[in-house]
Structure formats: C-alpha cells, structure tokens
Amino acid sequence: MKRFLYNITGGNPKALLEPCLVSLATGFCQIVPSLLIFAVFDTIYLAYARGQAMHMEKLWGICALLAGWMLVEYAARARAHEKTAMTAYHLSAIGRTELAEHLRKLPLGFFGRRDPATLTTMLLNDYSNVETTVSFYVPQLASAVILPVVVFLIMLLFSPQMALAMFLPLPLCFGIMWLSSGLQKKISGRHVRAREDCAGRLQEYLLGMREIKSHNLSGERFEALREAFARLKRESLRMEIMVVPIVLIAIAALRSGLTLMLLIGTFLLVGGELSLPIFLLFLLLGMRVVEPLSVALVHYAELRYTALSADRIMEIRQEPPLPGTGQAPCGGDIRFDRVSFAYRHTDVLQEVSFLAPAGRVTALVGPSGSGKSTITRLIARFWDVRQGTISLAGHDLATCDPESILARISMVFQDVYLFRDSIGNNIAVGRKNATRREVEEAAKKACCHDFIAALPQGYDTPVGEGGCTLSGGEKQRISIARALLKDAPIILLDEATASLDPENEIYVQRAINALVANKTVLIIAHRLRTIRRADWIVVLDHGRVIEQGTHEQLLAETGLYQHLWTLQGRSAGWSMRPA
Structure with a gap:
C-alpha cells in the first residue's frame, strides 16, 4: 500500500x-x-x-x-x-x-x-x-x-x-x-x-x-x-x-x-x-x-x-536521463575519436574518427545506412556512444549537461515537424523571448517572409499538426528560420534539400547560406554537387570512415566518393522513355 x-x-x-x-x-x-x-x-x-x-x-x-x-x-x-x-x-x-x-x-x-x-x-x-x-x-x-x-x-x-x-x-x-x-x-x-x-x-x-x-x-x-x-x-x-x-x-x-x-x-x-x-x-x-x-x-x-x-x-x-552536469563550450572543434555505436544489437558506427574544425563546413557523405544521420544525433547527444569519445573544444560531451549541448546546436532535418500552432510561434521555438520583429527578420533571411505575409493571418496563421497545411519547401524554410533565430554556434543539416523541387531548393539553399555563415557546420547530403565547396568531406560506408579530404582530393582518388560522383553525373541526364 x-x-x-x-x-x-x-x-x-x-x-x-x-x-x-x-x-x-x-x-x-x-x-x-x-x-x-x-x-x-x-x-x-x-x-x-x-x-x-x-x-x-x-x-x-x-x-x-x-x-x-x-x-x-x-x-x-x-x-x-x-x-x-x-x-x-x-x-x-x-x-x-x-x-x-x-x-x-x-x-x-x-x-x-x-x-x-x-x-x-x-x-x-x-x-x-x-x-x-x-x-x-x-x-x-x-x-x-x-x-x-x-x-x-x-x-x-x-x-x-x-x-x-x-x-x-x-x-x-x-x-x-x-x-x-x-x-x-x-x-x-x-x-x-x-x-x-x-x-x-x-x-x-x-x-x-x-x-x-x-x-x-x-x-x-x-x-x-x-x-x-x-x-x-x-x-x-x-x-x-x-x-x-x-x-x-x-x-x-x-x-x-x-x-x-x-x-x-x-x-x-x-x-x-x-x-x-x-x-x-x-x-x-x-x-x-x-x-x-x-x-x-x-x-x-x-x-x-x-x-x-x-x-x-x-x-x-524512474528511467534514468542522460548523465552529465558540466556546461558545454560555446563552440570549437568537434572531434570523433574511435566512436562505436549500436541500436540495440545492430552495429551502426565502428571506430569512427574525424575532426570537424570550428567555423568550417564539414560534409558527411556515403550510401544510405552508412551512419551519417547517427553521427549528427550523437553530436546532439540524443544517445550516448558505446565506445570512444565525442568532444567539443576538447570537452567530452558525455560529461556535459544534455540541455547545455542542445543550447549550442541548431538542427535542420529533412523531415520537418511543425507544432499545431501559429507560424510565428513555430519559428520562435528556438528562442522563447523573441520579439515579432526578430521572428520576421529570421523569416526574411530564410526566404519565407513573402509567403508567410501572403497568408490570411500572416505570422498568426495556424498550421496543422506536423505542418500538414504547408508544402515541403515552406516547412523547410520555416525550420531554417528557427535555426537562424536561435543563432547557435553549431549547425547540423541532415538532407535539408533532398526532397525539394528545383525552385524550392534555390530558396532553401539561399536560406542555408545565411544560416551557416561563421558557424561550425556538419552537413549530410546525397547530392554531392551541393557540398563540393565544403571545407572537409568525410566519406562513410557500413559505419566506417573510409575516406576524408576536400572535393578535389577525393576525386583524385579511385575510391567510393569518386564512384558516387560519377554515378550521379550519369544519372543527371536520365529520362523516362517509352519502350
């Protein structure tokens, strides 16, 4: 009793x-x-x-x-x-x-x-x-x-x-x-x-x-x-x-x-x-x-x-939350040192090591299921690693308070979720005390102010659960506006333009360019042309890092990156023809 x-x-x-x-x-x-x-x-x-x-x-x-x-x-x-x-x-x-x-x-x-x-x-x-x-x-x-x-x-x-x-x-x-x-x-x-x-x-x-x-x-x-x-x-x-x-x-x-x-x-x-x-x-x-x-x-x-x-x-x-009480640094290099991780009994990452320099753009590429999205979620400390360490400016993330880590990170996912609330409140999720003027400035940088202003109630227009009343491109730009308003020093982009049509992709790319300025950025992309100007590219396959370098360095090698680049070049001219 x-x-x-x-x-x-x-x-x-x-x-x-x-x-x-x-x-x-x-x-x-x-x-x-x-x-x-x-x-x-x-x-x-x-x-x-x-x-x-x-x-x-x-x-x-x-x-x-x-x-x-x-x-x-x-x-x-x-x-x-x-x-x-x-x-x-x-x-x-x-x-x-x-x-x-x-x-x-x-x-x-x-x-x-x-x-x-x-x-x-x-x-x-x-x-x-x-x-x-x-x-x-x-x-x-x-x-x-x-x-x-x-x-x-x-x-x-x-x-x-x-x-x-x-x-x-x-x-x-x-x-x-x-x-x-x-x-x-x-x-x-x-x-x-x-x-x-x-x-x-x-x-x-x-x-x-x-x-x-x-x-x-x-x-x-x-x-x-x-x-x-x-x-x-x-x-x-x-x-x-x-x-x-x-x-x-x-x-x-x-x-x-x-x-x-x-x-x-x-x-x-x-x-x-x-x-x-x-x-x-x-x-x-x-x-x-x-x-x-x-x-x-x-x-x-x-x-x-x-x-x-x-x-x-x-x-x-009584389920224990993630441990850690220390404050995460406000920025710095992100380093993976021999990191291994598994979902239950399925290995996803094995001995992964690489460096994402502060203030630079690091791209993660590789076939589906190679562990790219898992890396971004481990940086945000949605899970703890099974083996190895992830450090930010030399501080082990496993010792940091998860809340303080998330305060330093802005994330833009491929599948954007909007809450059943007004558009303005959805943008302000990243910063509770943001003024309407700050929300609108973030929306302008994210190239979504014009379509929001054209809605019946403007920024007070409610959206359905998950954002079902908006198109994919509109939701993506609102998600980027969130990240711009939060103004975190670390940006994680997970296939932010993968499912967009060409017109929306142009808008989203402009918004991303405004977002990543002077930030530490990790970007996941299947379309290699979108990351060719990245400062560093990490190639993964079956949970392992198999190549690292710049776009030019990786093309000069006869590895997986060159193979993927060649395949995407061939598929660019593909079209459906009747038999």
Whole structure:
C-alpha cells in the first residue's frame, strides 16, 4: 500500500492526507443524524414507558439540531468534494507536466523501445485513472476503514454481543478480496495490454490512411485493427465476468453481518437483555457502516486496476536521463575519436574518427545506412556512444549537461515537424523571448517572409499538426528560420534539400547560406554537387570512415566518393522513355 500511495501521488503521498481527513470528517458527520434520531426515539420511548408527559422542548430542540446539522453535513460534503477534486487534478496536472519533461530528457533509444501509443495512453488514460483514485477511491476507502473501527468501539459500550455479530464476517470479506488480488492483477494486466495494443493499432490505422486508400484496403480487411478490438472486447468481458462476482461475494459476506446482528438483537430484545432504543441505534449505525464498506470493496477492485497505471507511470519516471552536469563550450572543434555505436544489437558506427574544425563546413557523405544521420544525433547527444569519445573544444560531451549541448546546436532535418500552432510561434521555438520583429527578420533571411505575409493571418496563421497545411519547401524554410533565430554556434543539416523541387531548393539553399555563415557546420547530403565547396568531406560506408579530404582530393582518388560522383553525373541526364 505504501508503494501504491507513493506511485499514484508521483512520490508525494502526504498530498493525500488532507483529502482523507475531510472525507473522514464527512463520514463522522453522517453518523450524527443517526444519533439524533436515536435521541428522539429514546425520549419518546422513555416517556411512554414511564407514563410521563412528553418532553416537547427536548424533542423540538433535537429536531432543530437535526435540521441545522443537515447544513453542516452539506458544507462538509462540499468541502470534501472540493478538496479531493482540487488535489486530484493538481497532482495529475503536475504529474503529466513532469512526465512530459522527463520524457524530453530521456535518450531517443528509450522511444525506440516503446510504442508511441503506449506513452499517449499513459499520459491520458493512466493519469485519468489516477485522478479518479485520488479524488474518490483513496479518501473514501480511508473513511470506510477508520469509521467502522470507531462505530465498533461505540457499539461495544452498549452491547458487545451485537457489535461482534455485526463485524464477525468482516475478516472473511477482506480475506476473499486478498486471496483474489492475484487473479485481479493478472486479469487487469491483460486488459491494460489489450487496451494499449488497441490504441497502437488505431494510431497505425489513422497514420496509414493514405496507404490504405491507395491500395484500396477497406476497414474490414485491416485484420490487425479488427483483432485488436476483438481482443479488447474479450478482455473487458473477462474482467467483468471474473472480477465483479468476487466483489459481489465479498459484499454479500459483509451484509451477512447485518443479518446476524438483527438475529442476535432480536434474541436479546425478547430476552429483556436489550432495550428497544438501543436495538434501533444498532440498526441505524449498522446501515451507516455497511454502505460505505460495500462501496470500499468496489473501490478496492478499482484500486487493483489503477495500481497498474500508477506502476507504469512510475516505471517511466524512474528511467534514468542522460548523465552529465558540466556546461558545454560555446563552440570549437568537434572531434570523433574511435566512436562505436549500436541500436540495440545492430552495429551502426565502428571506430569512427574525424575532426570537424570550428567555423568550417564539414560534409558527411556515403550510401544510405552508412551512419551519417547517427553521427549528427550523437553530436546532439540524443544517445550516448558505446565506445570512444565525442568532444567539443576538447570537452567530452558525455560529461556535459544534455540541455547545455542542445543550447549550442541548431538542427535542420529533412523531415520537418511543425507544432499545431501559429507560424510565428513555430519559428520562435528556438528562442522563447523573441520579439515579432526578430521572428520576421529570421523569416526574411530564410526566404519565407513573402509567403508567410501572403497568408490570411500572416505570422498568426495556424498550421496543422506536423505542418500538414504547408508544402515541403515552406516547412523547410520555416525550420531554417528557427535555426537562424536561435543563432547557435553549431549547425547540423541532415538532407535539408533532398526532397525539394528545383525552385524550392534555390530558396532553401539561399536560406542555408545565411544560416551557416561563421558557424561550425556538419552537413549530410546525397547530392554531392551541393557540398563540393565544403571545407572537409568525410566519406562513410557500413559505419566506417573510409575516406576524408576536400572535393578535389577525393576525386583524385579511385575510391567510393569518386564512384558516387560519377554515378550521379550519369544519372543527371536520365529520362523516362517509352519502350
């Protein structure tokens, strides 16, 4: 239970103290009306038994107190609801933000091991489960456990026999729930996995809609999605069929205590060992105890399910971020010294060594899959190397804070992602406090001011998720404007013009020329003509550096670079002809 409370509160279980206390206070408020009703009945019964006149002033006083207590109970319920809801939503909002921030600091290898749909489900559904647990289940469960103990002690003062009869089945009830906890955990785990698989398949279906339409695949023929829904249905039914009866059996065992108390009470009443008012008091208190305990048993089953959500959240939050506390230098030479790297068990780089001088342009070329993009991501420290060192101005990047490294780098990818926000805010991503004038200046240098100004809302024009409302060339130029605004000393360009048409390529090349001025630049390009003026060219093949030099030096050798240059020269005149 300690671990569960720690997990659902994100490591702050003390936050549950006040909601539990106000819920407990509300429970005690609900007992007072039963005691007042007992007082009314006792007054009437005593007057009748003794043949005395009715004490009307006392009765009216109790009735007035009962009416006033309804307001107190309402206030207590309102306060309990407000406090539990505020605590739940506060913890959930902070938890989601902290989890998102933690995910940002994890190496990209972590995301390669995780299905994105799982993380989305965790941020949405799992935290919704936690909200419900914190706002309802835990406070009510705490009240349902403590309140019966107090009521039991009160009952012992009046009739130990009836008190014991009332609570005799309670151990059996808890024993049923405890013995079935393993089964509940197993079934809940299967249901959670089915739900995750269903979310993943649905996301895959939506993202692949273009391929589904182009290949004329109807929804009925998308078997993976259909099977995922069918499996979720089976697991949902299994959970209802196997878990709910266990809870109902436990509730039946609990309610048997009320029946047993009535039988014992009737026997004592007939035998003269118990007065009628005390018998009524036990009935009122018994009902007040059974109902919240029955609710608590239902909530306990829900808690078993929610515990899986809390465990999954804390499992992610305990994933270690990349180490390093030192500040990265503001610029300098980038040196790879015998660097090896692998994605899981697949070797990508092997003994890679080269120098990218400060203030110069270094190009990385080679066949697809040779490790070029991996090199740029290792410089940005999206992962740590398996062997060797990467240094910036002589400082090992593995000892530097990843945040400080990224602050020194601007990256322009081939596949640009724009957030679902305005164009101006997308450009300002690299510098939060940038003014509108600075954003526009960066856009002008990136050759995208004119098309932005022509849009209906200019820089306030919203773009779709991923930038789907803009063309590839427009997104590329906005990405370069981001990098220009950030003004980092190191520029990493990964195939920034590979998929552009000639007109857009001219604009993007102009933007890149403005971006790389006086910077340390690493550029990846398949079109060798775009990097012929690079200061240094590194040729990779199968994860190894096989050639280095200037364009002229590499052409003078009979190596891979010369071979690629010759092939691209031949393909430049290629055209499609009918057979």
